[in-house]
Amino acid sequence: MNRIILHIDANCFFASVETAYNPSLIGFPVAVTGDAQARHGIILTANYIAKRTFGIKTGETIISAKSKCPKLITIKSNPKKYLRHSSLLRQILSDYSNNVEPFGCDEAWVDITDIAKDFKTAKEIAEEISLRVKRExxxxVSIGVSFCKVFAKFGSGYKKPDAITVITPDNYRKIVWPCDCSQLIYVGPATKTKLKARGVFTIGDIARTPPEKLKTWLGKNGLLIHSFATGDDLSLVRRTYSKPPPKSIGNSTTANRDLVCIDDVKRIFFVLADSVARRLREKSLCANKISIWLRRCDLSSFTHGAILRADTDVAFEIADTAMRLFCECYDLSTDKPLRSIGITASDISAYTPNPQISLFADDFVRTRRRALELAMDSIRSQYGYYSICRASLLADKSLTHFDPKSENVLHPVGDFNAVRPSA
Ligand SMILES: [Mg+2]
Structure with a gap:
């Protein structure tokens, strides 16, 4: 049976991450550089404007790049940021497969044979991943979809940026073979020169050359690249080290104004509970403990939590519990206004569906609420976070119009660790 493998490659990774953190860079030539003072003053990554309009190349000196483009915005590289984005990218990919094999910090193979019945479905999955990476x-990213790792990697490099290329057993001769041999993995400049000298220019030329000949010219590597060019690459996508489930999943936020009444708190708790519940459901987890975190306008803060009667991944229940906890420990008519609030779900375990609907009214309501929230999940995954929300949250959009999950992503070092990802 054919395998189906994706290769995902983030476009101009470092420069794109800098732009994600600072959208005012959009539309300008941007390059991430090594440390000029530490005598590492070279271009590490440039965005497409810098590369395509001004011909700036990875590895050239900052001085040379600036001479081509005096307005080039240079940013000293910030590896922590890139590693964080890299692991967030991997987290998204691991939603689709246990077999995610990173290749450097901005590329990875993902074996989706189990969930894609054909290349059409595989392309849809690639489109979903691409959209999620954009949104979250x-x-x-550019994505290659194919039946082996080598052609999947070829596919991600075939069209860039933000593109998907599907290479099947039926079309690889048409798409891959006419390309220059150096576009095949492991064909570096030295190998290319040797091949050229013998009249081998394209990947198709490699495929049509008898493997024994390639072996005499290039040694074992000749056999390897022959198998790559013919699509006979059988190497497996490495299985991801299975991570233990997170200990907790939480979201918090600093409101755009101090919270002065219980309705303010309730609205934000609903947004946060929605996000926490959605993240639990995405990972098929549920929680047995809910805690709230409150920070007053004088910056003092505290938490208060409770064990639940039953495990949950339902936002209604999380929000109700958060409100109950809040009423137990805080009174906004006498206590100070609040600056930030958060919800954390802990005592986490795997979600186990209960096929028997009990006759208790509680369980009936809960099943319906969960179904409603699942429907919201699927609408949001298709049309974006803001495509649907609870009507009660429209009352004060200035307070509630934020997506805790993407905020979580884009401001990793928010003040008071409010947006620290705990999963
Ligand atoms: Mg890349």
Missing amino acids: LHIT
């Missing part, structure tokens, strides 16, 4: 990480 604010960067773009």
Whole structure:
């Protein structure tokens, strides 16, 4: 049976991450550089405007790049940021497969044979991944979809940026073979020169050359690239080290004004509970403990939590519990206004569906609420976070119009760790 493998490659990764953090860079030539003072003053990544309009190349000196484009915005590289984005990208990919094999910090193979019955479905999955990366990480990726790792990687490099290329057993001769041999993985400049000298220019030329000949010219590597060119690459996508489930999942926010009444708190708790519940459901987890975190306008803060009667991944229940906890410990008519609030779900375990609907009214309501929230999940995954919300949240959009999950992503070092991802 054919395997189906994706290769995902983030476009101009470092420069794109910088732009994700600072959207005012959009539309300008941007390059991320090594440390000039530490004598590493070279271009590490440039965005497409810098590369395509001004011909700036990875590895050239900052001085040379600036001579081509005096208005080039240079940013000293910030590896922590890129590693964080890299692991967030991997988290998205691991929603689709246990077999995610990173290749550098901005590329990975994902084996989706189990969930894609054919290349059409595989392309739809690739489109979903591409959209999620855009929405959640604010960067773009190119994706190759194929039946082996080598052609999947070829596909991600075939069209860039923000593109998907499907290479099947039926079309690889047409798409891959006419391309220059150096576009095949492991064909570096030295190999290319040797091949050229013997009249081998394209990937198709490699495929049509008898493997023994390639072996005499290039040694074992000759056999390897022959198998790559013919699509006979059988290497597996490495299985991801299975991570233990997170200990907690939480979201919090600093409101755009101090919260002065219980309705303010209730509205924000609903937004946060929605996000926490959605993240639990995405990972097929549920929680047995809910805690709230409150920070007053004088910056003092505290938490208060409770064990639940039953595990939950339902936002209604999380929000209700948060409100109950709030009423137990805080009174806005006498206590100070609040600056920030948060909800954390902990005591986490795997979600186990209960096929028997009990006759208790509680369980009936809960099943319906969960179904409603699942429907919201699917609408949001298709049309974006803001495509649907609870009507009660429209009352004060200035307070509630934010997506805790993407805020979580884009401001990793928010003040008071409010947006620290706990999953
Ligand atoms: Mg890349």
